Amino acid sequence: xxxPPNFRDLVGHDLSAEERARLERVHELLVEAGPPPELPxxxxxAPGRGEEPLAGLPRRRAGAVxxxxxxxxxxxxxxxxxxxxxxxxxxxxxxxxxxxxxxxPRAQGVIKLGKQDSxxxxxxxxxxxxxxRLPERGYYELFxxxxxxxxxxxxxxxKAGTTTVDFSxxxxxxxxxxxxxxxxxRGEQKPGPALLTT
Amino acid sequence: xxxxxxxxxxxxxxxxxxxIQVVAADPMTDGELIARVGEGDSGAFELLYGRYARPVFALxxxxxxxxxxxxxxxxxxxxxxxxxxxxYRQERGPGAPWLYAVARNAIVDRRRALGEPxxxxxxxxxxxxxxxxRAESSWTAWRVHRALAGLPETERRLxxxxxxxxxxxxxxxxxxxxxxxxxxxxxxxxxGRLADLLEGELS
Numbered sequence: 001x002x003x004p005p006n007f008r009d010l011v012g013h014d015l016s017a018e019e020r021a022r023l024e025r026v027h028e029l030l031v032e033a034g035p036p037p038e039l040p041x042x043x044x045x046a047p048g049r050g051e052e053p054l055a056g057l058p059r060r061r062a063g064a065v066x067x068x069x070x071x072x073x074x075x076x077x078x079x080x081x082x083x084x085x086x087x088x089x090x091x092x093x094x095x096x097x098x099x100x101x102x103x104x105p106r107a108q109g110v111i112k113l114g115k116q117d118s119x120x121x122x123x124x125x126x127x128x129x130x131x132x133r134l135p136e137r138g139y140y141e142l143f144x145x146x147x148x149x150x151x152x153x154x155x156x157x158x159k160a161g162t163t164t165v166d167f168s169x170x171x172x173x174x175x176x177x178x179x180x181x182x183x184x185x186r187g188e189q190k191p192g193p194a195l196l197t198t
Numbered sequence: 199x200x201x202x203x204x205x206x207x208x209x210x211x212x213x214x215x216x217x218i219q220v221v222a223a224d225p226m227t228d229g230e231l232i233a234r235v236g237e238g239d240s241g242a243f244e245l246l247y248g249r250y251a252r253p254v255f256a257l258x259x260x261x262x263x264x265x266x267x268x269x270x271x272x273x274x275x276x277x278x279x280x281x282x283x284x285x286y287r288q289e290r291g292p293g294a295p296w297l298y299a300v301a302r303n304a305i306v307d308r309r310r311a312l313g314e315p316x317x318x319x320x321x322x323x324x325x326x327x328x329x330x331x332r333a334e335s336s337w338t339a340w341r342v343h344r345a346l347a348g349l350p351e352t353e354r355r356l357x358x359x360x361x362x363x364x365x366x367x368x369x370x371x372x373x374x375x376x377x378x379x380x381x382x383x384x385x386x387x388x389x390g391r392l393a394d395l396l397e398g399e400l401s
Contacts, residue, residue: 132373
């Protein structure tokens with residue numbers, strides 16, 4: 001559950017009583033409604049581009065083809081970027097692109113998964129950019145999402161520009177795992193709102 | 199789809215898939231857009247999709263609990279909009295409740311197709327959402343999410359960062375590289391605009 005902002009901090013103290021009440025009602029509605037979900041890539045554009053929308057469209061298949069093409073392009077692009085960058089020697093067995101949510105729409109990232117070591121740990125290199133720098137004692141947290149549960153992978157800070165972080169985690173990763181980056185919240189077991197997602 | 203522009207670093211600018219089209223500058227009401235869709239106007243259909251794709255997806259996700267099925271329900275909804283927009287009458291009421299009813303029916307149909315009982319009775323429109331709090335809550339979320347889609351992008355981002363990004367006003371100012379005073383002014387302006395949109399029942 002997201003912690004709502006303090007209404008008085010948001011609007012200040014120089015409003016008329018009537019206007020304050022009006023805005024406070026909106027504040028309550030925003031808190032009640034919660035965030036709208038991110039649209040999946042298959043729903044990014046209006047179906048059929050308005051010509052004969054959905055006529056004969058095999059529903060998710062068309063979107064899936066577009067999504068796959070987009071994903072391949074992004075993987076190729078980000079993969080090419082990351083290769084030859086700082087961790088050029090990292091032997092990635094799989095790369096997972098991440099994109100910013102509406103909270104941080106300009107954020108981007110890529111996760112490179114290495115080969116499981118003899119002790120059962122999986123090395124990974126996470127590259128992100130476009131996330132806001134957090135104040136002291138503020139951190140980001142990477143989670144892997146599986147079957148509705150979130151597994152914690154680790155915390156990190158960011159600097160201006162691109163940040164690359166190494167992790168090693170004991171989980172066995174699966175193809176249909178999802179990933180999110182959230183802001184770390186003291187004492188919270190569940191992740192907060194995602195800033196980056198797969 | 200055109201290729202994403204690139205930054206000097208080589209990374210693509212944020213994927214356009216991550217956000218929806220901003221339609222605040224478009225003066226047409228939802229009702230006018232639906233009427234145009236009824237005449238076969240594909241541009242109006244795209245504008246309507248930009249305004250409502252996220253609210254419909256949110257509603258479907260809430261009711262169906264599965265992203266894949268929710269995606270199908272969104273496609274069903276907009277297929278229905280395209281087919282039945284001709285039957286919409288502006289004089290009977292604003293567009294948002296009509297679209298809500300279309301979306302709800304599409305979601306109920308999807309549950310039926312899967313052999314699951316509908317969780318709520320099908321409604322004609324949302325003016326009378328019925329006793330269940332759940333219906334009221336869904337309608338509230340629908341209106342709020344639609345209103346958010348009507349904000350200019352600069353204001354919508356501020357609201358999302360403040361309410362769901364858990365950033366303070368100072369952190370937002372630093373993140374967006376704008377003065378703190380601007381953050382405060384725009385946030386208040388965004389709340390006022392949302393109040394206008396919500397009071398007007400999103401005509």
